[in-house]
Amino acid sequence: DAHPGVLLFMDAFGLRPQIEAMADRIASWGYVVLAPNTLYRSGRVAEVSPPADLRDPDTVAKVFARVMPMVGRLDGAAAAVDVPAYVAALRALPQCAPGAIGVTGYCMGARLATRAAGLDASIAACGGFHGGRLATDDPDSPHRGLAHARAAFVYGHADEDAGMDAEAQSRLDAALAEAGVRHTTAVYPGARHGFTMADTGAYDAQAAQRHYAELEALLRDTLERP
Template sequence: MCDETDLAGFERKGVSRRQFAAVGAIGGLAACTAIDGAAVGLTERMVTVTTPDGAMDAFFVHPAKAAPAVILWPDIAGLREVKMAMARRLAASGYAVIVPNPYYRDLPAPQFADFAAFRSGGGFEKVGPWRSKATAPDAVTRDARALVAWLDGQRAVDTRRAIGNQGYCMGGPYTVYSAAAVPARVRAAASFHGGGLATDAPTSPHRMLQKGTGYLIAIAQDDDAKQPQAKAILRQAASAVGAAAEIEVYPADHGWCVPDSPVYDPVQAERAWERLLALYGRTL
C-alpha cells in the first residue's frame, strides 16, 4: 500500500515535488484523452449506490450492449478523473465498469484532482481517518455486496456473465474480499501494486483465496523488497485451495499502473493491462 516511504522514495529517485506535479498532470491528461467515450459508443454517469453504511457515489460507464460488469477499486487518492479514464478504456473493451468512491462515508468524490494534488495537499493526513473506515474487511464486504446487487439491477449489465474486480494500491485487498463476499457472482480479482495481501491478521486476504475465482496479483518491485515473503505466501495459499492465480513481481515501482503516478511505467502498465484483459477473457 502506498505510504510516506513511497513518496520519500520518489524524491530519492529524483522526482521533486514540482516534477511530481508535472508528471501527474501529464499522465492524467494522457489517460483522459486516451478514450473518447461518446465516440466509441459508451454511456457514462455518476450514480448512487445504497449501502448499509450510507449513499456511495460512483462513476459508471458501459458500452451500448449489455456487458459483464467490473468493479474498479481506486488507490489511496480515491475516485478522480484518471480512474474514470481507466474505466472508459476498460468499457471500450466490452465491460460495464463501476468505480466507487471508497471514502463515501466521509465526503463525496473527488477528494483530490490527481495524485499530485494528493501529495501536495497533505493527502496522507487527510485520508487517515477516512481510510480506517473504508479498508476494514467487514466494510469492504458490505460495499462489495451492495455494488454487486446494484450492478445486477442494471440493464447495461449482462447478468448471465460473472463479475470481475480490480484494485490499485489499497484497492488490491478489496478485490480478494469482494470475491469472497459474493463468490457466486465475482469470479475474477486483480490486484495491482496492492498492499497488505499477506499479513498475520486472521482477515489477511491470502486466507480468503478460493477455488473458482481467477486471481491476478501484480506486485511492485519495491513492495516486494519490503515484503519478499508475500509472493510465496500468496502462491502457497492459492495452491492449497486449488485457486488459479497468476502472481508476478513486475520490474516497476508502487503505482506504476496509474497514469497520474510519478512512477507510471507505460510499458509495464500495458503488460499488466494485457494480463487483466486475459484474466477477464477467461473468467467472465
C-alpha cells in the same frame, strides 16, 4: 446489448479522471464497469478526493496524511457490508448482463478486490495491481478469505514494495494454491508502487501496459461476452 460487469476498486487517491480513464479503457474491451467511491464513509468524492498534483511529492505526502485514516476503516467487516452493495449496484445497471462478473483493484483497491472474491462466488475474475498488505499476520488479512473464492486471479506486484514484500508474496501464493484457484502472480521489475496511475510520479508506462494486457486476458478468459 448487455455486457459482463466489472467492478473497479480505486487507489487511495480516489475517484478522479485517471480512474475514469481506466474504467473507460476496460469498458472498451466489451464490459460494463462501475468504479464506486469506496471511501464513502468519509465523505463524497469532492470531499475525500479533491483535485491534487499527484506528481508533486509534498502534495502526495499531504494527501496520504489525510486519507490514510479513511483507508484504515476499510477492514473485513466494512467489505462484508460494501461488496454486496457494490455488486448489486453493478447488476442493477441496465447494460450489465446476468452471470459472472470481474473485479480489479489498485493499491488499497487490490485488498478490496481480494476480499470481494472471497465474499461473492459470482466473481469469476480478480485482478490486483500494486496492492499492499494483501497477506499479513493479521486475522483480518484479505488473503484469509481466498478459501471461499471461485475466481481466477492475476496479481501484479510493484518491485521492492514495502507493503508487499517477498514474505507477503509467498503467503499470498500459498493461500491461492491452497484455495485451488487458477492464478498468476508476478513482480513487475523496476515498477514502483502505483505504477498504473498515469497522473502520479510512480507511473511506469511499460508496467501499466503489461497490467492492461494481463487484465484483458483474464477477463476474456473468464467472462462470457455476447
